[in-house]
Amino acid sequence: MADPKGFLTTPRQEAPRRPVEERVRDWAEVHVPGGLLPIVGAQADRCMDCGIPFCHEACPLGNLIPEWNELVARDDWRAASERLHATNNFPEFTGRLCPAPCEAGCVLAINQPAVTIKNVEVTIAERGWAEGFVAARPPGRLSGRTVAVIGSGPAGLAAAQQLTRAGHTVAVYERDDRVGGLLRYGIPSFKMEKSQLERRVAQLVAEGVRFRTGVEIGKHLGADRLRARYDAVIVATGATAWRELDLPGRELAGVHQAMEYLPLANRVCEGDLEVSPLSAEGKHVVIVGGGDTGADCLGTAVRERAASVSQLDIYARPGDVRDEAAEPWPTYPKLYRLSAAHEEAGELRTAPAADADARLFAASTLRLTGDADGRVREVHLVEVDAERRPRAGTERGLPADLVLIALGFHGPERRADGLADQLGLGTGERGGFARDATFATEVPGVFVAGDAGRGQSLVVWAIAEGRAAAAAVDRWLTGSTRLPAPIGAHDRPMEV
Ligand SMILES: Cc1cc2nc3c(=O)[nH]c(=O)nc-3n(C[C@H](O)[C@H](O)[C@H](O)COP(=O)(O)OP(=O)(O)OC[C@H]3O[C@@H](n4cnc5c(N)ncnc54)[C@H](O)[C@@H]3O)c2cc1C
Numbered sequence: 496m497a498d499p500k501g502f503l504t505t506p507r508q509e510a511p512r513r514p515v516e517e518r519v520r521d522w523a524e525v526h527v528p529g530g531l532l533p534i535v536g537a538q539a540d541r542c543m544d545c546g547i548p549f550c551h552e553a554c555p556l557g558n559l560i561p562e563w564n565e566l567v568a569r570d571d572w573r574a575a576s577e578r579l580h581a582t583n584n585f586p587e588f589t590g591r592l593c594p595a596p597c598e599a600g601c602v603l604a605i606n607q608p609a610v611t612i613k614n615v616e617v618t619i620a621e622r623g624w625a626e627g628f629v630a631a632r633p634p635g636r637l638s639g640r641t642v643a644v645i646g647s648g649p650a651g652l653a654a655a656q657q658l659t660r661a662g663h664t665v666a667v668y669e670r671d672d673r674v675g676g677l678l679r680y681g682i683p684s685f686k687m688e689k690s691q692l693e694r695r696v697a698q699l700v701a702e703g704v705r706f707r708t709g710v711e712i713g714k715h716l717g718a719d720r721l722r723a724r725y726d727a728v729i730v731a732t733g734a735t736a737w738r739e740l741d742l743p744g745r746e747l748a749g750v751h752q753a754m755e756y757l758p759l760a761n762r763v764c765e766g767d768l769e770v771s772p773l774s775a776e777g778k779h780v781v782i783v784g785g786g787d788t789g790a791d792c793l794g795t796a797v798r799e800r801a802a803s804v805s806q807l808d809i810y811a812r813p814g815d816v817r818d819e820a821a822e823p824w825p826t827y828p829k830l831y832r833l834s835a836a837h838e839e840a841g842e843l844r845t846a847p848a849a850d851a852d853a854r855l856f857a858a859s860t861l862r863l864t865g866d867a868d869g870r871v872r873e874v875h876l877v878e879v880d881a882e883r884r885p886r887a888g889t890e891r892g893l894p895a896d897l898v899l900i901a902l903g904f905h906g907p908e909r910r911a912d913g914l915a916d917q918l919g920l921g922t923g924e925r926g927g928f929a930r931d932a933t934f935a936t937e938v939p940g941v942f943v944a945g946d947a948g949r950g951q952s953l954v955v956w957a958i959a960e961g962r963a964a965a966a967a968v969d970r971w972l973t974g975s976t977r978l979p980a981p982i983g984a985h986d987r988p989m990e991v
């Protein structure tokens with residue numbers, strides 16, 4: 496640490512967000528461009544360079560956080576970029592999207608605000624690109640071995656980059672028209688602009704990765720043919736089988752899954768559509784589900800100029816401080832967090848009720864009712880206690896022309912006679928495809944990485960999965976590997 500007293504003299508300062516009134520009129524990222532540069536050196540210097548850095552343990556990638564904090568504090572951006580890329584293929588993704596379990600595990604967080612690790616990470620990544628420290632690293636020689644990666648989300652991209660750099664010839668098959676998985680057609684641009692993705696994909700192409708978009712394995716190309724063509728296969732197809740809202744009125748027009756709604760808004764940003772066919776403009780929107788996907792719907796509906804937006808969360812409002820008994824340091828606690836979308840909703844007073852940030856906590860949906868034309872008009876809900884028992888006298892209705900279901904996902908898709916059937920993949924943990932601790936399935940040469948094996952998770956876990964699965968494939972192909980494996984397939988976040 497450059498300043499041993501930094502944590503005593505410098506308060507935590509986060510990346511400044513653009514004013515709400517300005518940012519809801521566009522789809523650009525919510526933060527002030529370049530806003531971190533003037534503050535990030537002093538923020539990195541709050542790091543105490545602990546003997547046992549719990550932040551490092553809490554990050555699934557094992558990012559070398561104290562090392563790069565010190566390099567940033569000393570203004571050595573080239574070395575910081577090298578140390579960051581030693582463990583993370585795509586730090587500009589995690590630096591924007593990660594919920595930062597590392598910060599929950601920061602030793603400072605025991606009794607004061609954690610180091611802004613995620614902000615330091617994204618600044619190093621941006622500086623690395625701006626100064627030309629991030630370049631294509633094609634392999635020195637080819638191994639003659641070939642690998643097919645199915646799915647181009649963060650797990651597939653990380654696996655493809657690692658294996659290509661190890662000298663294997665890698666092709667990534669993607670059923671969508673563009674590469675990126677949920678980074679492309681799930682996560683809204685105001686959280687991460689797609690130019691971030693393009694820049695990395697160009698790097699992968701320059702290193703030798705081949706992309707085949709518009710090809711669904713199992714439909715356009717049979718799994719058997721793929722296996723015959725390649726020495727190994729990695730299934731990185733995500734966990735996008737959504738949970739349903741099994742209630743009266745689900746069949747009404749105007750009721751959609753979040754993942755039917757969000758990709759259309761992404762396509763407007765890509766320039767494919769002028770207006771989303773499901774646009775929230777002028778509509779009363781109710782989002783059923785209190786998680787991050789729901790918050791992404793909220794920010795999208797606000798930008799589409801909805802008449803009102805509410806988000807229903809069945810759980811009680813979380814506390815503002817960590818419950819030391821239930822979720823002690825260094826685990827990741829469930830806290831009341833004000834995402835950019837909730838801040839926007841709060842300032843713009845978008846909710847029909849007097850709710851601070853459009854969220855209704857402890858709210859259970861009862862049914863949806865519609866008009867004579869079969870269009871949804873109202874969502875009926877009731878307040879519930881911790882055991883989800885309705886509280887008498889709290890039933891009420893919210894006006895609704897568009898209802899978005901954001902209840903999460905129960906695992907990878909399994910279409911009859913699709914990829915999973917053709918490969919004979921079983922079901923493992925959390926609904927994912929069955930695999931052993933080294934990411935291998937029972938089918939020789941077939942491995943599973945990312946949400947497809949782990950179940951619905953996070954970008955940082957997907958990258959860690961891709962890196963670790965690449966190491967397993969490299970070992971399977973050559974008998975040994977020098978590729979790092981930050982996690983095992985059955986590792987889980989730290990909890991009590
Ligand atoms: C709306 C939303 C917002 C999110 N926001 C965040 C966030 O802010 N931060 C965070 O950390 N995580 C977030 N997540 C979770 C994160 O996006 C996922 O955990 C991550 O993308 C999983 O990566 P993956 O590579 O395993 O799968 P995916 O990103 O799902 O990619 C799988 C890819 O496989 C392709 N595919 C599927 N089947 C086939 C086939 N048969 N042939 C060819 N291609 C196929 C799909 O088209 C897709 O492109 C969010 C998720 C959602 C839904």
Ligand code: SF4
Nearest residue numbers: 554589593595597613
């Ligand atoms: S990837 Fe996530 S957990 Fe790891 S250092 Fe970055 S913000 Fe923290």
